[in-house]
Amino acid sequence: MQESSIVESKARSNPETPLLGRLRQMIVTGVVQPGDLLAETALAQDFEVSRTPIREALKQLEREGLVEVRARVGTFVRKPTQREIHEMFSLKEAFEGLAAGLLARRGAVPELDQLKENVARSQQAVERGDAELYSQLVHEFHSTLVAGADNRKLSEHYDLLMNQLAYHRIVSQTLSLPGRLQNSKDEHQAIIDAISSKDPLAAELVMRRHVAASSQSAALAAMKEEDEEQPG
Amino acid sequence: MQESSIVESKARSNPETPLLGRLRQMIVTGVVQPGDLLAETALAQDFEVSRTPIREALKQLEREGLVEVRARVGTFVRKPTQREIHEMFSLKEAFEGLAAGLLARRGAVPELDQLKENVARSQQAVERGDAELYSQLVHEFHSTLVAGADNRKLSEHYDLLMNQLAYHRIVSQTLSLPGRLQNSKDEHQAIIDAISSKDPLAAELVMRRHVAASSQSAALAAMKEEDEEQPG
DNA sequence: TTGAACTCTCTTGCATACAAGAACTCTATC
DNA sequence: GATAGAGTTCTTGTATGCAAGAGAGTTCAA
Numbered sequence: 405m406q407e408s409s410i411v412e413s414k415a416r417s418n419p420e421t422p423l424l425g426r427l428r429q430m431i432v433t434g435v436v437q438p439g440d441l442l443a444e445t446a447l448a449q450d451f452e453v454s455r456t457p458i459r460e461a462l463k464q465l466e467r468e469g470l471v472e473v474r475a476r477v478g479t480f481v482r483k484p485t486q487r488e489i490h491e492m493f494s495l496k497e498a499f500e501g502l503a504a505g506l507l508a509r510r511g512a513v514p515e516l517d518q519l520k521e522n523v524a525r526s527q528q529a530v531e532r533g534d535a536e537l538y539s540q541l542v543h544e545f546h547s548t549l550v551a552g553a554d555n556r557k558l559s560e561h562y563d564l565l566m567n568q569l570a571y572h573r574i575v576s577q578t579l580s581l582p583g584r585l586q587n588s589k590d591e592h593q594a595i596i597d598a599i600s601s602k603d604p605l606a607a608e609l610v611m612r613r614h615v616a617a618s619s620q621s622a623a624l625a626a627m628k629e630e631d632e633e634q635p636g
Numbered sequence: 637m638q639e640s641s642i643v644e645s646k647a648r649s650n651p652e653t654p655l656l657g658r659l660r661q662m663i664v665t666g667v668v669q670p671g672d673l674l675a676e677t678a679l680a681q682d683f684e685v686s687r688t689p690i691r692e693a694l695k696q697l698e699r700e701g702l703v704e705v706r707a708r709v710g711t712f713v714r715k716p717t718q719r720e721i722h723e724m725f726s727l728k729e730a731f732e733g734l735a736a737g738l739l740a741r742r743g744a745v746p747e748l749d750q751l752k753e754n755v756a757r758s759q760q761a762v763e764r765g766d767a768e769l770y771s772q773l774v775h776e777f778h779s780t781l782v783a784g785a786d787n788r789k790l791s792e793h794y795d796l797l798m799n800q801l802a803y804h805r806i807v808s809q810t811l812s813l814p815g816r817l818q819n820s821k822d823e824h825q826a827i828i829d830a831i832s833s834k835d836p837l838a839a840e841l842v843m844r845r846h847v848a849a850s851s852q853s854a855a856l857a858a859m860k861e862e863d864e865e866q867p868g
Numbered sequence: 869t870t871g872a873a874c875t876c877t878c879t880t881g882c883a884t885a886c887a888a889g890a891a892c893t894c895t896a897t898c
Numbered sequence: 899g900a901t902a903g904a905g906t907t908c909t910t911g912t913a914t915g916c917a918a919g920a921g922a923g924t925t926c927a928a
Binding site (some may be wrong): 869870871872873874875876877878879880881882883884885886887888889890891892893894895896897898 | 899900901902903904905906907908909910911912913914915916917918919920921922923924925926927928
């Protein structure tokens with residue numbers, strides 16, 4: 405239905421090399437953990453290519469902020485600092501607020517129907533207490549909304565940001581917080597209402613409030629994860 | 637005083653390779669024109685290195701949207717489409733609006749004083765009718781404001797955007813439009829007032845209105861340039 | 869036991885050779 | 899004159915070899 409969009413979403417002239425996508429997915433989904441060494445030679449053997457394309461992909465990932473290349477030492481999976489996470493949630497709020505406003509301006513488009521359907525399915529997920537399905541639907545809701553803004557540059561920046569946040573991992577943790585499920589669904593409904601009434605300002609405002617609320621939960625979850633790793 | 641910031645501004649662990657910066661500057665400042673071929677071999681000879689580092693830099697520039705690499709054909713300086721320019725100005729509005737809000741929240745910081753001084757100098761430039769100096773001060777105003785938001789992720793995204801817009805070229809064209817100089821300066825003053833009164837919402841609103849206004853002028857100038865190139 | 873120096877290994881950085889393909893040019897043919 | 903085709907040339911894509919440096923481990927001396 406909806407493209408994954410965290411891992412792959414650009415519709416550019418040059419389709420992304422499979423290598424880059426696979427490496428990025430490994431990082432974003434947590435197959436490799438922050439601090440892990442991504443050695444070019446080892447990866448080259450794993451993927452059965454030479455170091456050259458591996459190297460290009462790693463350099464690209466460095467620019468995306470997912471890894472850190474230390475000259476003549478190694479390439480390591482990067483972990484955003486608390487400050488960076490906070491900064492990125494500010495950006496997320498701005499991006500999605502902009503998207504909501506643009507979408508409201510566009511009026512009735514297919515994406516709006518997709519959002520309505522999403523909320524309907526979310527309602528069922530909430531009733532069944534299916535947190536995992538709901539988490540997936542949340543991701544779909546937000547990416548559909550941004551896609552509906554019909555602004556490719558926005559999408560590019562947004563995808564970049566979401567990859568850095570390793571968003572879906574944080575979201576699934578966030579939603580385990582008690583009561584957050586029902587709140588989140590209601591907020592989604594309010595967003596759709598504002599968009600449907602073609603009020604860009606209201607749409608942006610509601611959207612930003614929603615992102616701010618979930619950001620707070622997410623930041624909390626991220627901080628909690630931090631504590632669990634280093635209990636001392 | 638203020639770092640150029642269009643060409644170089646990141647304070648990352650890995651300092652940017654000189655090659656990348658030089659190539660980027662060549663594109664942003666118009667030394668090489670859209671459509672021009674950037675052949676790896678030729679550049680390697682010019683810069684007296686092998687193709688490998690050149691290649692890395694070009695790949696990076698591709699990700700930044702400044703060049704287009706067509707496999708086995710060539711790497712070409714890219715020209716944003718009218719649609720992309722429009723999209724990017726939407727993003728610019730969101731970024732600078734966010735920055736103004738964040739800066740207002742921070743209160744009295746050195747950057748605020750820099751902004752005040754900037755407006756004072758701009759006043760002089762307007763009185764003297766020095767459009768070039770004013771153009772430079774405009775650039776400085778906006779980059780100081782974003783820097784003042786104290787959000788590195790925002791700065792990264794903003795720099796990326798500005799490079800794609802080859803912003804200063806467009807600005808200098810824009811400001812030649814009659815009456816725009818005085819208007820622009822007054823708007824800058826209004827932005828500072830809003831920030832000084834520590835009203836994030838007002839600051840964001842005024843900022844966004846300002847960006848929207850200058851965007852309209854800039855888009856017009858870009859369109860005009862387009863027409864001049866292809867008169868038929 | 870501690871510390872310093874040295875060596876050894878592993879990493880990325882860079883240069884280069886070769887492969888593959890796109891596009892242009894020139895020629896032959898209709 | 900127009901067009902199809904082959905060949906040439908230019909481009910980027912990939913593999914690989916070597917250089918340089920960081921860092922861990924070891925050894926030796928105090």
